[in-house]
Amino acid sequence: xxxxxxxxxxxxxxxxxxxxxxxxxxxxxxxxxxxxxxxxxxxxxxxxxxxxxxxxxxxxxxxxxxxxxxxxxxxxxxxxxxxxxxxxxxxxxxxxxxxxxxxxxxxxxxxxxxxxxxxxxxxxxxxxxxxxxxxxxxxxxxxxxxxxxxxxxxxxxxxxxxxxxxxxxxxxxxxxxxxxxxxxxxxxxxxxxxxxxxxxxxxxxxxxxxxxxxxxxxxxxxxxxxxxxxxxxxxxxxxxxxxxxxxxxxxxxxxxxxxxxxxxxxxxxxxxxxxxxxxxxxxxxxxxxxxxxxxxxxxxxxxxxxxxxxxxxxxxxxxxxxxxxxxxxxxxxxxxxxxxxxxxxxxxxxxxxxxxxxxxxxxxxxxxxxxxxxxxxxxxxxxxxxxxxxxxxxxxxxxxxxxxxxxxxxxx
Numbered sequence: 470x471x472x473x474x475x476x477x478x479x480x481x482x483x484x485x486x487x488x489x490x491x492x493x494x495x496x497x498x499x500x501x502x503x504x505x506x507x508x509x510x511x512x513x514x515x516x517x518x519x520x521x522x523x524x525x526x527x528x529x530x531x532x533x534x535x536x537x538x539x540x541x542x543x544x545x546x547x548x549x550x551x552x553x554x555x556x557x558x559x560x561x562x563x564x565x566x567x568x569x570x571x572x573x574x575x576x577x578x579x580x581x582x583x584x585x586x587x588x589x590x591x592x593x594x595x596x597x598x599x600x601x602x603x604x605x606x607x608x609x610x611x612x613x614x615x616x617x618x619x620x621x622x623x624x625x626x627x628x629x630x631x632x633x634x635x636x637x638x639x640x641x642x643x644x645x646x647x648x649x650x651x652x653x654x655x656x657x658x659x660x661x662x663x664x665x666x667x668x669x670x671x672x673x674x675x676x677x678x679x680x681x682x683x684x685x686x687x688x689x690x691x692x693x694x695x696x697x698x699x700x701x702x703x704x705x706x707x708x709x710x711x712x713x714x715x716x717x718x719x720x721x722x723x724x725x726x727x728x729x730x731x732x733x734x735x736x737x738x739x740x741x742x743x744x745x746x747x748x749x750x751x752x753x754x755x756x757x758x759x760x761x762x763x764x765x766x767x768x769x770x771x772x773x774x775x776x777x778x779x780x781x782x783x784x785x786x787x788x789x790x791x792x793x794x795x796x797x798x799x800x801x802x803x804x805x806x807x808x809x810x811x812x813x814x815x816x817x818x819x820x821x822x823x824x825x826x827x828x829x830x831x832x833x834x835x836x837x838x839x840x841x842x843x844x845x846x847x848x849x850x851x852x853x854x855x856x857x858x859x860x861x862x863x864x865x866x867x868x869x870x871x872x873x874x875x876x877x878x879x880x881x
Contacts, residue, residue, distance in 0.1 A: 472521070476500075476514045481523055490531035520578065520600045541597065546570075546577045552622040556581045561592060567623050569595035572656060574621055574647065576604030602649050608680055610667050611641040620680055628655040640667045644679045662686055674784045683779050687790050690767035695790040698761050700797055702805040707830055710807065716828045719810065723861050724754060725835040726800055727842060734778070734787060734794040735801060738808070738833050741864045748822065749815045749868050754831050756798045757807040762789065802836045815868065819875040834858070 502511050518524040522543045525535045544556035554565040563581050573579050578601040583594045609616040618625055642664040650657040664679050665672050724740040740752035762768045772788050779786040787794040800806050808831045814823040844850035
């Protein structure tokens with residue numbers, strides 16, 4: 470009883486005390502529930518008791534103790550590599566014949582009746598009802614005017630508004646959200662996104678991404694907002710930024726980026742020099758995305774839905790539209806960019822003795838790669854276009870060794 474709140478415990482105690490099946494009205498009347506907010510709490514409490522397996526709603530819309538019917542059990546529906554559906558009930562596996570799924574799909578928490586089918590080697594059952602639709606999003610191919618599940622081997626009877634089908638062509642692959650609401654045995658559903666055509670290049674990567682909850686396309690509102698953002702930093706923006714406190718113009722500094730050879734969106738840059746005290750001044754600069762993506766705007770809401778960029782094999786699904794991620798919010802070389810910087814003063818012992826966070830304007834002088842830097846420092850292979858930055862890189866290697874030594878001394 471510890472996992473139930475006061476109302477849930479009260480309902481369960483009442484049903485136990487009555488020792489009979491009870492309707493919703495009987496429970497509501499017995500608990501003297503009348504106000505609208507109390508009714509909402511009752512509905513929520515009953516739903517919790519059902520999904521946690523304390524109560525069972527039978528075919529007569531009566532609530533009874535779940536334990537009264539030993540043939541019932543709760544578990545999660547899964548599918549094995551042989552396309553056989555099953556439910557794990559404790560240490561037992563109950564296999565579900567294709568014709569007895571009752572609209573359940575993989576990931577659903579279901580009530581299963583275990584004693585309907587028995588064989589010498591397997592326990593079989595039928596899905597009585599779906600309690601929780603854990604994975605309501607399923608991928609379908611639009612074939613011959615019908616939706617055929619792509620990653621679930623059994624038919625699913627769904628109902629979709631005809632208007633949503635207007636832009637679909639034969640072979641379109643879509644992500645569909647399936648609810649638990651039914652009309653004539655079909656689950657009310659809606660198309661969440663169009664993944665592409667089943668014959669498109671890289672459709673497999675997009676399909677895997679969509680199946681794992683990764684949103685590929687940006688909303689129309691986010692794309693429209695991105696079109697309003699300039700592709701370069703204006704002189705007026707620079708002047709306004711320099712009027713603000715804690716701001717610095719670092720465009721004269723040797724700032725550069727180091728990434729993999731195929732990187733398109735460049736998020737951070739670095740700089741280093743030594744001051745008159747002989748200390749290292751290390752700068753870490755990140756693109757000031759917040760200047761362009763304001764809170765609760767379409768771009769912000771789309772970015773929140775993704776949380777990060779994704780890098781499936783040989784493909785990129787960015788957190789922001791390419792106009793930003795590869796453009797104004799990417800620290801590309803030889804263009805002015807607004808950034809947020811941390812400037813650290815580090816002594817020869819590797820101790821940070823001072824630091825400050827600043828809004829900055831930077832101009833990256835070089836797009837460097839890990840491969841080229843490893844050539845220079847580890848393999849002795851020169852890269853002439855890196856010559857103007859060899860002093861900076863040598864300082865960085867020097868500081869890196871100092872910091873690595875400090876880590877080892879701390880027990881790293």
